[in-house]
Amino acid sequence: MLAGKTPFKIIEKHIIKTGEGAEFEESTPSELAKYHKNIMNQISEFLVSKGQIKKVGIASFGPICLDRHNIHYGSIMNTPKKNWVMFNLIKGILGSWKDEIPAVTMDTDVNAVAKFEFSHGGHKAKKNLSYITVGTGIGVGLVINGDTVTGLTHPEGGHIPVTTHSKEFQGFKGVCRFHDNCVEGFSTNVAIAKRFNMDIEELPKIKDDDIVWDIVAHYLAVLCMSITLTCSPEVIVIGGGVMNRLCLYPKIHAEFIKIMNGYISHDLLTEANVAKYIGKFKSYLFINNFLIVRSKFENENGLYSALSLTQ
Numbered sequence: 277m278l279a280g281k282t283p284f285k286i287i288e289k290h291i292i293k294t295g296e297g298a299e300f301e302e303s304t305p306s307e308l309a310k311y312h313k314n315i316m317n318q319i320s321e322f323l324v325s326k327g328q329i330k331k332v333g334i335a336s337f338g339p340i341c342l343d344r345h346n347i348h349y350g351s352i353m354n355t356p357k358k359n360w361v362m363f364n365l366i367k368g369i370l371g372s373w374k375d376e377i378p379a380v381t382m383d384t385d386v387n388a389v390a391k392f393e394f395s396h397g398g399h400k401a402k403k404n405l406s407y408i409t410v411g412t413g414i415g416v417g418l419v420i421n422g423d424t425v426t427g428l429t430h431p432e433g434g435h436i437p438v439t440t441h442s443k444e445f446q447g448f449k450g451v452c453r454f455h456d457n458c459v460e461g462f463s464t465n466v467a468i469a470k471r472f473n474m475d476i477e478e479l480p481k482i483k484d485d486d487i488v489w490d491i492v493a494h495y496l497a498v499l500c501m502s503i504t505l506t507c508s509p510e511v512i513v514i515g516g517g518v519m520n521r522l523c524l525y526p527k528i529h530a531e532f533i534k535i536m537n538g539y540i541s542h543d544l545l546t547e548a549n550v551a552k553y554i555g556k557f558k559s560y561l562f563i564n565n566f567l568i569v570r571s572k573f574e575n576e577n578g579l580y581s582a583l584s585l586t587q
Contacts, residue, residue: 284579284580284583288326289579290318292315292318294315308359311359316371319369320369320373323369324373324374328375328376329378330378330379331380331381332369332378332379332380332586333380333381333388333581333582333585334350334365334381334382334585335382335383335385335387335388335582335585336352336365336382336384337355337413338384339354339430339432340352340430341353341429342383342426342430348364350365350366350367350380350382351363351364351365352364353429356413356452365382366380366382381585381586383424383426383585384415384417384430384431385415385578385581385582386407386408386409386416386417387417387426387430387431388424388582388584389409389513389515389571389581390406390417390419390424391419391423391424392573392580392581392584393571393577394419394422396573396580397513397572397573398572399510399513401419401509401510402510403420403421403510404418404420404421404507404508404509404510405509405510405511406418406509406511406513407515407571408434408499408513408514408516409515410463410464410514410515410517411464411465411516411517411518412464412465412517413464414433414434414464414499414516415432416431416432416433416434416499416503418431418507418509433499433503434458434459434499435454435455435459436458436498438458439457440457440462441462441494441495443490443491445471445488445491448470448471449461450462450467451464451467451470459499462492463492463495463518464518465479465517465518468482468492471488484521484523489523489524489527490527492518493524493527493528493530493531494531494535496514496528497531497532497534500512500514500532501532501535504536504540513571514528515577533546
């Protein structure tokens with residue numbers, strides 16, 4: 277598998293709609309159990325229908341327990357997605373297996389993507405890389421010295437605190453139910469939609485020149501700066517549904533340079549390189565000279581990264 281090349285061939289994929297979760301917030305334990313069983317059965321039935329499965333890679337939203345010595349290993353922990361709190365994904369997926377049970381490797385979705393991007397993204401990172409996804413939540417994956425970071429738990433950089441932007445919408449307090457002032461609470465598609473009192477599906481109506489994108493770019497630039505100062509990545513890859521709004525990339529670049537204020541002297545962290553990057557619009561989809569880039573596997577890197585866990 278060569279760096280920068282597509283390392284896998286996806287023969288078939290199956291999307292299972294899990295629902296938004298709001299309808300389950302008042303559900304009884306038995307109702308939730310039926311909900312989980314239905315989804316897990318669909319997953320296992322799809323996999324089993326393809327013949328003998330020897331290995332399964334699970335790349336999941338977090339927080340999750342990755343300590344194999346912990347009784348909760350494989351479980352989704354205190355997630356904002358209330359209907360998944362303390363659900364054990366490994367046991368759920370393998371529970372209905374009748375024949376030889378496959379080996380399972382599990383990591384956070386962002387850690388898995390970070391490792392995949394490090395190995396196959398063509399970024400030329402030698403030691404450290406970070407991957408950020410911005411969607412209904414914000415996840416941060418880290419590769420340090422060639423391997424993903426786990427320890428006490430795993431990176432949860434989306435919950436780094438930030439100060440409120442000077443032009444923040446009046447009265448907006450963020451949407452994170454754990455913190456009043458974290459990056460995730462201010463920057464997800466849920467947060468953007470709430471500012472306008474609209475549904476997430478209506479976000480395409482917001483024009484690129486709306487002030488909200490400058491505000492979101494600021495919070496994401498602060499996250500990038502925090503990661504840069506603490507983990508020293510050689511590249512930060514940003515993806516996720518919110519980042520389909522491509523105007524965010526140059527805004528993040530400019531704001532990152534502004535708030536870094538020349539503290540770190542490096543050829544990648546210069547206004548000249550930012551301007552060069554912004555001047556090549558199509559380069560948003562590929563590697564370029566600047567530290568903060570977009571994955572060229574953006575549409576499939578979730579699947580690729582889960583597959584890479586089986587290697």
